[in-house]
Amino acid sequence: MNKQHGYLNLSEQKQQKKLNLQSWILTAPAMLWLTFFFLVPYLIVIIYSFLTPDIYDIRFEFSLESYRQIFSGTYLRPFLISFRMAFLTTILCLLLAYPVAYFIARSKEKTRNTLLVFIIIPFWTNLIIRIFSWRIFLATNGVLNDILMQFGLISAPLQIMRTDLAVGLVMVYVYLPYMILPLYSVIEKIDFTLLNAAMDLGANEVKAFFRVTLPLSVTGIFAGSILVFIPALGAYLITQLVGNQKSLYIGQVITYKIKNIPRNWPMASALSLTLLLIVTLLLVGAYLLWLHNKKRKF
């Protein structure tokens, strides 16, 4: 009996080893690909950040100039502008997305799917086209100004294009579905009998919302905020196409240092690493906050 048991274990172990090897083989393409084209490039970014810029290329001479400039605050402004915009976009998206997600989640199951498709269509439309359509809408001689002047609401066209207001509008527009979808998927799973129970026990609508619905949708709020905040922080296309060229966002600064002549690849590398560090700290912070929240609840 004992012997047989030991034998079985051995064959099980063998089986395990075989399965493990099989997994290594199956996942090898992804591992190699992500190592060579995702991890290694970052190593090169780190190396380049310590080199000397050249007008067209890079010189392999050690230099700390890029970091000196970052620590002396030369690039503080683009970071602050980007941060402020990403933060405002996230808050606005949350405020708009929550009622929308709630409305969809609480409508009839059949209508739900149709409503979701309507949210997703713009999401699947090409980004640059969506930004371009806002340019037509907001331009000084654009549709919005045309309509407002026709109705005599304004006498001179409003200058909205190439302002932070335009950037904010387009960012909310572009990133809103990223907030609606995760919120919807958590709100949909909420057991609404809990809400009824709370109200039977004397809580009013407002109290029931803040004590029951909102805490239960925290995961969605976290997921949505990360999905909006991070791309908004590094956005290039939106800021480039509708933003004010006098106050550059960090995505623009990095892109210009790589693309425009005189090039400064060490500076672009150092700025990229700073952005990466900020994003990492934010994610770790969000994760700790989420853990804390989870612990408190149970």
Next chain:
Amino acid sequence: MRAAKLYKSMNLSIFTLVMIFLYIPILILIIFSFNDAKIIVGWRGFTLKYYAQLFQNETIKQAFWNTMLIAGLSTLISTAIGILTALGLENKSFSGRRGLMALIYTPLVIPDILMGVSLALLFNFTRVNTGMITVLIAHITFCISYTIIVVQSRLEGFDYSLVEAAMDLGAKPSAIFWKIKFPLMMPGIIAAALLAFTLSIDDFIITFFTSGRGFDTLPIYVEGTIRRGTITTINSLSTLMIGATLLLVVLTKRIRGSLFNL
């Protein structure tokens, strides 16, 4: 109960406003693609001439085929890698699982621009000429995380009793895979492929960093045209692209499911 009604009507009105917000710019764009004016000032009558110009423009045609080539190839390769990886990750006690999962999820939470910069520097460091191949590599890199996760989420809810039943009935492992597992994975695979295709067509910033002069995709072409200010054909081009998106959404109800599993 009155409060409940008030809530519901508030939600409905915000929903309606958001819908208007989401669709107004797109509708205006579509309408103005038929506008007979060089610049966008008011309505100057219906025309199809910008659509005609679109089909005569060699640069746009070239950009279109470049986009399709890159999207097609990166979809094919990233979906294949996605299938293999998802199958490998099925084994929960796989010793490389944690490391690989981190490697898969990290690109998703880092701004796109950083992947663009890092790949641009990689191709500079290795002195590779930028062009079609570098763009393809870049697109596969940002697609595989998504394809792996979508296919994997399909396998997560997999009903293994079917496989066990087939085994009990004496089916060969290869037959079990091709006759049972693969067909059941198919919706996930299609969803992954569609997602990869859309991501590839949509991408501007990573392509911008990895394509050299002379290899334009549609988003790169559109951006360049907007910058130069010659935008007459962009309206009609955009309208056609929106039409293609709608077709894609209508054709596949699967997209929705895959999106939530992300």
